[in-house]
Amino acid sequence: xxxxxxxxxxxxxxxxxxxxxxxxLANVPTGFIAKRRKAVARLPEFAALVRxxxxxxxxxxxxxxxxxxxxxxxxxxxxxxxxxxxxxEEARAIIIGILRERGARLVVKGKSMTAEEIRLNPALEAxxxxxxxxxxxxxxxxxxEEAPSHIxxxxxxxxxxxxxxxxxxxxxxxxxxxxxxxxxxLAAEARAVLREKFLAADAGITGANALIAESGSAMLVTNExxxxxxxxxxxxxxxxxxxxxxVPDWRSALDVxxxxxxxxxxxxxxxxATFHTGARRAEExxxxxxxxxxxxxxxxxxxxxxxxAEMLTCIRCGACLNHCPVYQLTGGHAYxxxxxxxxxxxxxxxxxxxxxxxxxxxxxxxxxxxxNRCVEVCPAGIDLPALIRRWRAQAVATGMAxxxxxAGQKLHAALAARPKWYRRAAAAGAxxxxxxxxxxxxxxxxxxLRDWTAAERALPKAMGATFLERHAGxxxxxEGGCALPAHAPPQTGNATDDEFLPAxxxxxxxxxxxxxxAFSTEADAPVxxxxxxxxxxxxxxxxxxxxxxxxxxxxxxxxxxxxEKPARLQSFSPDAPAALMPALAGVAETGTLLFASGPDVPxxxxxxxxxxxxxxxxxxxxxxxxxxLRHAFGTAxxxxxxxxxxxxxxxxxxxxxxxxQTLVLGAHGPRxxxxxxxxxxxxx
Amino acid sequence: MPAVDVSIAHTDTxxxxxxxxxxANALRPTVAKAAMRLLQGAGCTVAVPExxxxxxxxxxxxxxxxxxRIGVALLAAFSGFDAVVAPSASCAGxxxxxxxxxxxxxxxxxxxxxxxxxxxxxxxxFLQRIGASPSAGEWRGGPVVWHDSCASxxxxxxxxxxxxxxxxxxxxxxLLPEEEVRQTCCGFGGLxxxxxxxxxxxxxxxxxxxxLAAADDAPVVVTGPDMGCLAHLQAVADAARLPxxxxxxxxxxxxxxx
Numbered sequence: 001x002x003x004x005x006x007x008x009x010x011x012x013x014x015x016x017x018x019x020x021x022x023x024x025l026a027n028v029p030t031g032f033i034a035k036r037r038k039a040v041a042r043l044p045e046f047a048a049l050v051r052x053x054x055x056x057x058x059x060x061x062x063x064x065x066x067x068x069x070x071x072x073x074x075x076x077x078x079x080x081x082x083x084x085x086x087x088x089e090e091a092r093a094i095i096i097g098i099l100r101e102r103g104a105r106l107v108v109k110g111k112s113m114t115a116e117e118i119r120l121n122p123a124l125e126a127x128x129x130x131x132x133x134x135x136x137x138x139x140x141x142x143x144x145e146e147a148p149s150h151i152x153x154x155x156x157x158x159x160x161x162x163x164x165x166x167x168x169x170x171x172x173x174x175x176x177x178x179x180x181x182x183x184x185x186l187a188a189e190a191r192a193v194l195r196e197k198f199l200a201a202d203a204g205i206t207g208a209n210a211l212i213a214e215s216g217s218a219m220l221v222t223n224e225x226x227x228x229x230x231x232x233x234x235x236x237x238x239x240x241x242x243x244x245x246x247v248p249d250w251r252s253a254l255d256v257x258x259x260x261x262x263x264x265x266x267x268x269x270x271x272x273a274t275f276h277t278g279a280r281r282a283e284e285x286x287x288x289x290x291x292x293x294x295x296x297x298x299x300x301x302x303x304x305x306x307x308x309a310e311m312l313t314c315i316r317c318g319a320c321l322n323h324c325p326v327y328q329l330t331g332g333h334a335y336x337x338x339x340x341x342x343x344x345x346x347x348x349x350x351x352x353x354x355x356x357x358x359x360x361x362x363x364x365x366x367x368x369x370x371x372n373r374c375v376e377v378c379p380a381g382i383d384l385p386a387l388i389r390r391w392r393a394q395a396v397a398t399g400m401a402x403x404x405x406x407a408g409q410k411l412h413a414a415l416a417a418r419p420k421w422y423r424r425a426a427a428a429g430a431x432x433x434x435x436x437x438x439x440x441x442x443x444x445x446x447x448x449l450r451d452w453t454a455a456e457r458a459l460p461k462a463m464g465a466t467f468l469e470r471h472a473g474x475x476x477x478x479e480g481g482c483a484l485p486a487h488a489p490p491q492t493g494n495a496t497d498d499e500f501l502p503a504x505x506x507x508x509x510x511x512x513x514x515x516x517x518a519f520s521t522e523a524d525a526p527v528x529x530x531x532x533x534x535x536x537x538x539x540x541x542x543x544x545x546x547x548x549x550x551x552x553x554x555x556x557x558x559x560x561x562x563x564e565k566p567a568r569l570q571s572f573s574p575d576a577p578a579a580l581m582p583a584l585a586g587v588a589e590t591g592t593l594l595f596a597s598g599p600d601v602p603x604x605x606x607x608x609x610x611x612x613x614x615x616x617x618x619x620x621x622x623x624x625x626x627x628x629l630r631h632a633f634g635t636a637x638x639x640x641x642x643x644x645x646x647x648x649x650x651x652x653x654x655x656x657x658x659x660x661q662t663l664v665l666g667a668h669g670p671r672x673x674x675x676x677x678x679x680x681x682x683x684x
Numbered sequence: 685m686p687a688v689d690v691s692i693a694h695t696d697t698x699x700x701x702x703x704x705x706x707x708a709n710a711l712r713p714t715v716a717k718a719a720m721r722l723l724q725g726a727g728c729t730v731a732v733p734e735x736x737x738x739x740x741x742x743x744x745x746x747x748x749x750x751x752x753r754i755g756v757a758l759l760a761a762f763s764g765f766d767a768v769v770a771p772s773a774s775c776a777g778x779x780x781x782x783x784x785x786x787x788x789x790x791x792x793x794x795x796x797x798x799x800x801x802x803x804x805x806x807x808x809x810f811l812q813r814i815g816a817s818p819s820a821g822e823w824r825g826g827p828v829v830w831h832d833s834c835a836s837x838x839x840x841x842x843x844x845x846x847x848x849x850x851x852x853x854x855x856x857x858x859l860l861p862e863e864e865v866r867q868t869c870c871g872f873g874g875l876x877x878x879x880x881x882x883x884x885x886x887x888x889x890x891x892x893x894x895x896l897a898a899a900d901d902a903p904v905v906v907t908g909p910d911m912g913c914l915a916h917l918q919a920v921a922d923a924a925r926l927p928x929x930x931x932x933x934x935x936x937x938x939x940x941x942x
Contacts, residue, residue: 013882027863028776061896325869325887326880366880369887370744371834392746401746411744413750416736417757423734430710455885458922460711460915467704467713470734475731476720481931482727484698484767485805485813 008364011334012326024660025331031661032322035266036377046262047501052500053259054381056252057313061304062247067213067246068297072214078278078643080291081333084243084297088118093101094294095120095205095238096127100547102127102236102290104202108194110220111135112207113151113316114240114296117351120205132197134226136190136667137658143170149332152264152318153341153658157331160186160660183662191668194226198668199574204230204288208241209260209315210253211293211317215638217277217647218293219253221270225607225669229274232603232646237288239276242296244304244312250275250638254625256315257649258502259379265657268519269590271669273625273649274566280645285572285602287645299351308350309392313380314343320374320384326367335364338420342374342384349391361400362568364393383651406446421471427469433462458593505589505624512588515678519591524665525614525673533615536676537561540613543674544578549610555580556600559615572602579605580613584632586621586675592651593675594628596644603646612670618679625649628635695763700728701765703779703804705772706737707911708932714792715911718938719771719807726816735761738770738778744874746818747921759796771934773909774874776806777839801869806836807934808909812845820939823856827899828936829890831908831917832866846933853936859904865894872916888920892928894920903927905942 015021040046060067072082085091099107107129109115114195121142124131133142137154139620141147143166148154155163164180167189179185206227208218218239220227231237247253253275261267280287304312315458321327321341332340337348345364365388374384395401399407415422436459443449443459453459502683506507517527528539536559544551544566554569561568569576581601583593593614622628628649629637637643654669665671700723708715723730735832739754756781762768770776780801787793805813828850836843850858860866869889871877895906895917906928910913914930921928929942 009880009882012880016882016886029868033864063724108915124932128890231722259911312878323810323867325871326883328868329883329886332763363879365746366876367883369834369869369871369876369884371869371873372838373867373869376838389744389746392744393748396746396748405745406747407744409747412737413742413747413753416739416754419734419736419757421762422736426706433710448878451879451881452919456923457881457885457916457919458889460919463713465713467709467716468735470713471704471732472715473732475729476724478727478729480699482700482816484700484812485810 006362006648008334008336008362008367011141011336012330012367015330015334020159020162021157021331023492024157025328027661028072028156028322028328032265036263036319036322037266038377039262039266039268043262043502045500046259048500048501049255049259050379051383053315053379054313056247056255057315057380060247060252061244061309061312063248064243064246064301064304065249068243071211071213071216071246074214075278075293076216078216080216080278080293082293082295082298084295088296088299091240091294091296092120092123095240096123098236098238098292099124099129104203104236106130106132106197106201107203107205108132108134108197108201108230109138110204110206110222110230110233111138111154112240113338114147114207114242115205116148118240118296120240132194134194134198134230134668135224135658136187136656139190139194140166140658143167147333147338148667149319149340150321150409151316153661155658156661157333161603163659172399183659183664186659187656187667191666194668198229198233201234203236203238204234205238205240206230208239208245210247211245212250212275213246214249215277215643217275217643219257219273219275221257221273222665223271223654224656225272226667228272228274228603228648229607230645230667231274232597232607235289237276237291239291239293240392241293242300244300250629251626257625260315260317263319263377263379269592269649269651271651271654275647277643277645281598281642284597284645285599286604287597303350308346308387309380311343311346311350311387313382314347315380317379319377319379323373323377325369325371325373330367335367335684337363342368342388346384346391365395423466423468423472427466430462431464432468433460434464437461438593453476459660493622501624501626502589505627507588507623512621512623513618515588516586519588520586520652520675521591523591525591525652525675527675527677529679531678531679531681533559533561534563535564536613536615537563539674539676540578540580541565543611543672547611547672549577552576553578553580553613554605554609556582556615558582558600572605574604574606574608576609578611578613579609580615581605581614583614584620585627585628586616587623587649588621589624590651592625593647594632595648595650596632597646598644603648606648606650607669609670611672611674614673614675616675616677618677687892698728698766699731701731701733701762701768702806703735703762703768703770703775704732705726705770705775705911707915708771710767711915712911712932714940715771715932715934718940719769719933721938722807722811722816722819722934723769725816725819726811730739731765733761733765737776739783739786740775740778741874743778743782748786755783755786755797756793757798758783759793761907762800763796763887766803767810768800769807769810770804771807771909771932772911773833773836773840773842774912776804777835779804781839806840806842806909808846808849809840809842812848818853818937819847820853820937822854823936825905825942827857827859827902828905828907829862829895829898831870831906833908833910834869836865836909849937850933851908856936859898861894861898864897865891870913870917874912877916884916885920888917889924892917892921892924893928896926896928906930907933909933
């Protein structure tokens with residue numbers, strides 16, 4: 001597909017003619033849109049939640065000058081080093097400097113659109129650093145040396161056979177008979193190759209979905225588990241993000257975690273919603289010795305001061321791409337930037353600048369029918385069509401609209417300002433149009449009609465006479481009399497309810513336990529009720545046996561059993577087949593487990609084993625994420641002097657849908673998660 | 685029908701101005717005629733003042749100064765009426781949602797624009813609000829598939845009103861495409877149709893295929909609230925020789941035939 005053309009229209013035509021791309025794109029409406037619709041229908045409070053997130057994002061941007069210093073102070077107090085970069089170039093230089101100073105040669109990367117935006121990979125490679133993308137979709141496009149075609153699903157433009165070819169080319173020595181034509185096979189192959197990279201990497205680079213000012217934490221929402229492996233396994237972790245990701249507090253971040261997955265993939269929550277604060281604590285079992293947070297600050301603040309500031313409230317869910325009738329036909333590459341779809345039209349030009357590649361000159365601001373569907377699904381409530389119109393106005397103001405368009409618009413306005421002339425011009429036009437039906441060859445040479453008929457479209461059928469030449473200036477009395485409606489209906493209000501939490505997050509007690517069990521099971525994390533660690537050992541032995549895995553478990557020292565059924569591993573090693581870790585709380589809202597890194601809980605033990613067993617006390621099951629954090633860390637946890645380095649909300653086993661939107665469990669993290677729900681015998 | 689000059693008309697009943705809209709006026713005058721009949725049938729005194737355009741082609745193309753100029757002319761054309769009714773969700777939406785933001789906040793023009801916005805209605809929405817019924821007799825045009833315009837879904841929600849009115853037409857078999865088809869743009873998009881003709885026509889073809897599927901590929905009448913979408917769909921259907929005839933919802937409600 002020719003994506004290098006100077007002109008959006010030419011790129012779009014090429015995309016329409018690309019049969020393989022069209023097949024790949026055919027999955028979009030049935031996939032993302034249907035899933036989002038279902039998820040929204042399941043949460044009655046979704047619209048209210050969106051209003052709250054939208055309002056919160058606007059307030060946060062308005063308060064950036066107070067949130068940023070607070071974030072920097074808190075993050076540094078927790079052991080991170082924060083760097084404020086003026087622009088993309090400086091951000092790249094800072095990151096290269098950090099890596100050079102530590103002699104880092106191999107970097108694993110989590111998916112980050114900000115890193116794509118600042119073109120980090122080519123810069124790192126030029127500096128002699130090997131960079132490996134670890135998100136399956138990003139890994140695929142890295143092999144192909146392509147840009148992402150979607151901000152959430154970077155390889156959505158590809159069919160499985162193309163990906164299999166890329167794997168055979170890149171992974172030398174793959175036996176020819178080894179089948180690679182299922183999403184499972186491709187994910188397994190990537191898992192095996194990338195596991196080595198995770199373990200050997202000198203540094204991990206990730207983005208952030210939110211930066212929490214009150215505690216200096218970075219939130220990351222992912223499904224594969226690769227982002228958290230990048231953030232916890234290498235001894236150096238670098239976060240790269242724009243300052244617009246700042247939110248005031250945990251509650252705001254959790255609201256983002258609620259709306260983002262539902263909007264993006266229709267998931268109730270991503271498998272991992274994790275919070276990394278500073279670097280490894282001295283007493284913790286693992287974690288990076290150093291964390292650096294590199295923030296795009298200067299260039300973002302300039303955007304914030306301009307007419308496209310609203311775009312900075314975007315939380316990068318991709319819903320506007322999925323629902324866009326233009327994106328559905330062209331895919332992302334036609335937009336000519338790493339950002340595509342409606343948000344890409346607005347943000348692409350804003351971040352890359354007028355001189356950065358002719359965003360206006362390529363006509364991409366015309367890639368929109370103004371159908372308004374994107375506004376309807378945007379979880380930040382961004383009026384994307386209004387911002388796209390604003391770019392068109394800038395194109396007009398900077399003389400890029402074209403002489404013919406300009407003359408046509410001026411003539412039209414001059415006539416429209418004089419209704420009698422307009423009436424006559426319209427009447428003449430209608431007659432010409434009617435006459436032209438007999439001269440289609442001539443019509444095809446006239447501006448306007450030439451374009452109308454350019455793509456297998458007949459001339460519009462004009463009846464010949466116009467309505468106004470007969471009726472203008474007339475009034476028709478009626479026999480009866482009609483009562484007028486008082487007023488046009490008011491536009492829908494947007495009052496926000498600050499006390500809002502979804503009803504399903506407000507349950508407690510038995511109801512919470514029931515909900516938790518139902519949602520956890522739905523998220524592919526079966527729940528086993530056990531009365532003691534002995535019973536848990538039985539359950540673990542059974543699960544491992546059925547999975548054909550060695551019966552060896554790395555377990556938290558507080559969880560002991562006597563029998564040898566599963567053998568106990570004394571220390572954690574990355575090839576441990578299973579781990580048994582205590583969950584600090586269970587969340588009824590989505591069947592989610594809360595974990596935190598600690599002296600006896602290596603974050604890696606939650607991510608690397610084939611099977612994760614979660615020990616969960618029944619009375620630790622609460623309604624929502626907020627209640628889980630209060631239960632685990634106390635009410636003032638966000639002001640605690642030292643938070644655990646990694647706090648993880650985990651919902652089911654690691655997963656990916658980066659190959660043709662086909663769901664595969666066990667991308668990089670555990671292939672299975674089992675909840676061992678401890679119900680004390682007195683209660684049964 | 686009794687017709688007198690607007691300037692000398694005196695009446696105690698509310699005066700409704702018909703905004704014919706450019707596309708209907710030039711391509712399909714029967715749409716505006718149908719709207720007039722329906723309004724009269726509902727007991728309204730209907731005036732057709734000298735008028736031009738809502739300014740949307742300029743506004744959407746980024747020609748803000750031109751859009752403002754057209755908008756100011758619109759304010760003059762429709763001053764002094766109790767309601768303005770347009771057989772188009774798109775044009776009504778321009779006046780309702782965008783025109784007041786084109787003129788300086790707090791200015792006299794802004795006050796007028798806000799007042800015009802508050803008393804401008806899409807035709808079906810207006811008819812339903814005043815409790816009017818369609819004047820059509822028995823429908824003999826075969827299956828009718830409903831085509832939502834994006835404006836009817838998201839600028840001036842009026843689909844429910846239109847469907848309720850269509851269901852009152854005796855003998856009319858109304859087919860609704862599935863939700864995702866209804867929500868997806870047909871590719872007209874005003875000047876989009878000539879700026880991106882290939883995308884526009886392809887979106888139209890896909891839309892038509894889905895609309896025809898709703899009628900099991902039998903010949904159909906496609907109806908909707910916006911003549912722009914419908915003219916585009918007809919042009920695409922004609923080029924592809926698809927068994928589709930478009931009719932504006934007003935034409936059906938007023939008893940016209942395909």
